[in-house]
Each structure stands twice: as structure tokens, then as C-alpha cells.
Amino acid sequence: MALTSKQRQYLRGLAHALEPIVRVGRAGASPSVVEETKRSLAAHELIKVRIESDDSAQRKALAEDLARECSADVAGNIGKLAILYRARDEDPEIELP
Secondary structure, three states, rough: OOOOOOHHHHHHHHHHHOOOEEEHHHHOOOOOHHHHHHHHHHHHOEEEEEEEOOHHHHHHHHHHHHHHOOOOOEEEEEOOEEEOOOOOOOOOOOOOO
């Protein structure tokens, strides 16, 4: 599901107060990082991920890869932070506009 710009804006607003839950090191998204991201998305629906890379293009690519592996959407990238969203199948907490 691709997010509209209005939905991405709404999710970025909700994520403003959140702290990063998952950290991706310089080695990239290892299988354990992917599994932790999946668990966090199942619990929270909307999470922040800190990506420790100095290259902005590489950070964006890592965020896209991680989202694709977790069946999530990237709601935004702010510096070294990526905001990922995946709606729960049952009882979603976040109602998108």
C-alpha cells in the first residue's frame, strides 16, 4: 500500500514525540535487525529507526530496503531517522486520513 502525501504528513506528526526503537548500524540491516523491526511494527504500528550512516542516499536506500523486508511503508526520513508504518491486521490503533 502506497501512502499518500497527506497520510505521510499525518504519520510524521504522530511520530514527532516517538524515540527511535530500532538502530541500524554501519553494517546495514542484518536479519536480526529485520526481525526486531517486524516485532516493533507489530507492537506499535509506527516506529522510528535510527540509521547510522553518514551518506544520505545510503540512509534512504537502507530505510527503503528495511521497509520492503518488513512489508511496511516509509512515512518519512529526517536526518538519520526513518519513520516506518505498517497497519495491524487486527485492531489497528492508527486511523489514516
